[in-house]
Amino acid sequence: MGRMIGRRAVLAAAGFLAGAVALGSGDALAQAKVKVAGVYTVPIEQQWVGRIHKALKEAEGRGEIEYVWAESVAATDYERVLRQYAEGGQQLIVGEAFAVERPARAVAKDYPKTAFLMGSSFGPVANNFSVFDNYIQEPAYLTGMIAGAMSKSGIIGMVGGYPIPEVNRLMNAFMDGAKEVRPDIRFMVSFIGSWFDPPKAKEAAFAMIDRGADILYAERFGVSDAAKERGKLAIGNVIDTQPQYPETVVASALWHMEPTIFRAIAAVREGKFIGEDYGQFSTMKFMGSSLAPLGTFEGKVPAEAVAKVREREEQIRAGTFTVKVNDGEPKSSM
Structure with missing residues (x-):
């Protein structure tokens, strides 16, 4: 067990x-x-x-x-x-x-x-x-904007576990965000066929770096290790790994499961639990997701890009900007 x-x-x-x-x-x-x-x-x-x-x-x-x-x-x-x-x-x-x-x-x-x-x-x-589910496509979009602004080669490598809706929607949102600030940005997309295989994810990331990627989207563990070893940058997913990679992880889309869990516990305690979809409680509106602070990259991300990200973040929270939900499998563009 x-x-x-x-x-x-x-x-x-x-x-x-x-x-x-x-x-x-x-x-x-x-x-x-x-x-x-x-x-x-x-x-x-x-x-x-x-x-x-x-x-x-x-x-x-x-x-x-x-x-x-x-x-x-x-x-x-x-x-x-x-x-x-x-x-x-x-x-x-x-x-x-x-x-x-x-x-x-x-x-x-x-x-x-x-x-x-x-x-x-x-x-x-x-x-x-x-x-x-982790409907954190909104902060994923914002991290894409940051990645697009930080890339010098114009190539971003993306390593995921499996091409299922839960992964696809985050990758697609990230790609959309990157294209907003840099329309000519190109992507390499790879899936390792595992939810937890850091060595395999690391090797996939190395291959992308060898082909010109200077920023890596770390949907899986192991990707940031590759970026660190090769002196490249990475974008985190679900958790903030910048404390472990202070010179590598620029930004992260964070998932906060507390709104979902606390609501379910209260429903059980009160005898009111029913079959329902809790997905919305992972959105920024319900504090179920957020953009991690820039931390060690404060001042390193172009000021114009930071201002645009903050503007988009406010629009998302106000409901005046909607991040597209695209569950289709993301494809490489090079």
Whole structure:
């Protein structure tokens, strides 16, 4: 099952009243911590899952939940682990259904009193299966503007995991942002076929640098390492890795999972959890995403570009500028 922290919470709630586990027992739920389990197919160090884990740990630190998790769960084991947690009395199970949509939804159907909040490419179902995703295309667009302004060669390399909508929309938004400030910018796009393979991502990035890329879009871990070793620049995704790469990572599009997680926890506690799409809570409007501070690159990005980025950011927050959502697979332009 992978390493789990807080195993005490897997089966330790034997003293809970049966009604406290049911979604409809609002009064009982309000009296106790919500029991939450995270089921992840990759290590919690991976950036996407790491943001979910961070939000859940914050809720745990505030005394709102009892939290356990399983990481690096193989797709073939995912259904079994979901069922184990549901049988153990977890009230809310959070995870990723992208590669296991059918099994995950089957489990939810079998446990109608358990709330499921799953990353998914599809919609919610019934009254207990909600979906979410990292809709951070808005700050991704802004990082593209910065990259376009910083590139000297006019070539940007982009390394992703898989060409699925969740990745495609961010890459396409980034590309649109770069083209706004530099219409002649060119892109190299590559997918490594893995959610967590830093060495493979690094090699793909090296190949792009060899072909002229001077800025790399680091959708996967390993890309910024290649940029650092070759003296190039990188753009971060989901998390801010500038502290680890202070002379390499110029900007990052950040995902804040807290609005989504806190809302789901409150719904379970109040007995009001239903099947719905939480995607909007990852947008800038709901504080679910943001552009990381320039930090060590403050003063290094052209002032004209910074002003334009700030203007676009204000327009996005005000609702007067909309970043196009394009889920199609991004293509190289060279």
